[in-house]
Amino acid sequence: MIAFSLGGSERERVAVKVARYERAPLTGDYHDDNWLNVTVTISAGAVDGTFSASFLTDEFVVFRAQLQDLYSTLRGEAQFSTLEEQLFLKLVGNGLGQISLKGYALDRAGDGNRLDFELALDQSHLANAISDLNAVIERFPGRAN
Secondary structure (H helix, E strand, C coil): CEEEEEECCCCEEEEEEEEEECCCCCCCCHHHHCEEEEEEEEEECCEEEEEEEEEEHHHHHHHHHHHHHHHHHCEEEEEEECCCCCEEEEEEEECCCEEEEEEEEECCCCCCCEEEEEEEEEHHHHHHHHHHHHHHHHHCCCCCC
16 A cells, blocks of 8 residues: 655554555546545544545645645645545644644545544655655556546
């Protein structure tokens, strides 16, 4: 599996591991052909959780672009959001290298249990996440119709 993560220690981390495309590119439909099977792990203090989900290839591409902008300026925000709303991350930079991450996760699309969490990051965490996202996007590019 290939993954991207945000956070410093094992107790303050969000990780998304990508296993494979959900299905072979047979349908010709962009959305059907670009779902990825993922495992999300969240560790926030004493709370640990892991769940399976499906995310679209484009969601990683959009987040990487926003994260690169945040890393270069250390101001503004980057958001990772998924179509089925199972994971949402909002990172906000203060211009001094400190990054606030607020997010939520649903263990099941639509009506799952919701976990809200916050993590404190610094700019060094962004560089690692961008590198990890580059690897995810290279391994699982969007498949055109």
